[in-house]
């Protein structure tokens with residue numbers, strides 16, 4: 001909770017720091033949004049996007065608090081190591097990943113504000129115009145990425161989510177943030193819904209069922225642009241890590257020091 005609050009206040013501080021050093025411009029080609037005085041700001045730090053994210057991170061904290069506490073209590077009671085817990089989670093998913101996520105239909109399981117901010121910055125830095133996301137949930141990570149598309153001058157984010165109720169909530173959240181026009185949230189299993197993503201992909205965020213990281217990557221591999229970025233959030237599955245960490249497969253990859261312990265892997269397509 002403290003970390004979440006710190007991160008949110010950091011976001012607010014950054015937004016206000018930006019207004020201390022304003023850029024006044026009349027260049028209509030520049031994207032981003034302006035405050036009442038016409039100061040150009042990035043879409044993430046202002047207006048509907050900032051308000052939506054503030055509220056959604058609070059909702060996520062409230063919705064997931066009990067689940068996280070139960071998880072921690074189970075781990076402490078069993079004395080299991082992190083590796084053992086992850087091993088059990090992978091085994092449960094292998095048996096029936098749809099059932100695993102049906103049980104979590106009310107949980108956000110969202111990226112942290114720090115990771116979301118990193119997503120926005122990365123999508124800006126690589127000037128992404130086509131982004132694919134495996135695992136939309138309520139759309140928090142989607143908002144960070146779609147805000148970057150807005151500031152890149154436009155593009156398309158194709159997301160996918162198994163749970164119909166989450167799809168509806170994600171679409172409503174994107175609408176509230178003013179980003180629905182940049183997104184195509186597909187209901188169903190990523191292995192089906194991501195077969196056709198309509199073109200070359202600049203950035204892929206993999207944040208769905210842990211056991212599907214490698215199958216989803218292989219599905220999209222032919223569509224990755226040279227130099228494309230692939231982010232694995234909770235990338236614990238050994239087969240996935242072996243694949244992206246072997247340069248012979250056309251990737252360079254390493255753990256990302258954001259939210260350490262959450263299995264964040266940063267990968268670049270080198271072919």
Ligand SMILES: C[S@@+](CC[C@H](N)C(=O)[O-])C[C@H]1O[C@@H](n2cnc3c(N)ncnc32)[C@H](O)[C@@H]1O
Nearest residue numbers: 101110111135137140141161162189190208209
């Ligand atoms: C960790 S959450 C995603 C969080 C989201 N990226 C965010 O930061 O707001 C993982 C989501 O992936 C969904 N999911 C799991 N397996 C899937 C599959 N095969 N196809 C589509 N969605 C899937 C789950 O229902 C769950 O909502």
